[in-house]
Amino acid sequence: MDGWRRWALALLALLLMGWVLWPRPALGLETAxxxxxxxxxxxxxxxxxxxxxxxxxxxxxxxxxxxxLAALKRAGLEGAEAMARVAAHGQGQMAGYGAVMGEDGAQAVGAWVWEQALADWPKAEQKITKEPS
Incomplete structure (x- = not known):
């Protein structure tokens, strides 16, 4: 094999290896x-x-x-802000999780919990329809 062809083949192999082995971003980083x-x-x-x-x-x-919803109302907790306050600071025996949820995490949890309470905590199995007998 000629000298220049050997070098061209080596360069092509090197480029191909570089492309294959080049690190790609982690899957989580792409969605972040x-x-x-x-x-x-x-x-x-x-x-x-x-x-x-x-x-x-x-x-x-x-x-x-x-x-x-009924239990929350009995406890005097109505609205997403009340849920966020409990999520962040706790209440009674429940500890607060504000530090581990990050910035605005308690507000996000509070809004979601209140929405679920208003919807009576829908379950996935309720969406499954019975097969005809």
Missing amino acids: AVPRTLESRGASLFAQHCVGCHLNGGNVIRRGKTLR
Whole structure:
């Protein structure tokens, strides 16, 4: 093989290896620039920090202290701001999560929780229709 062809082939192989091995941004970094809605951020933060005790708006620690609309009204908690205040600072035995939710995280969770309470905490299984018998 001629000398210049050997060099051209080596250069082509080097360029191909560089293209294949060049680091690409992580999947999470690509989506981080996309602005998220308040609702999706609230749902995500709720899933990360709250669902362990408040699955489907319930309460596995204190049965009567749920996130259902009637229970919230009994506790004097009405509106997204009240929910955000409890999420950030806690209430009673519940600790606050404002520091771990980040800036405006409590507001996002509060808005999402209040929306779910108004909708009576819809569940995915309620959307499934029965098959005809």
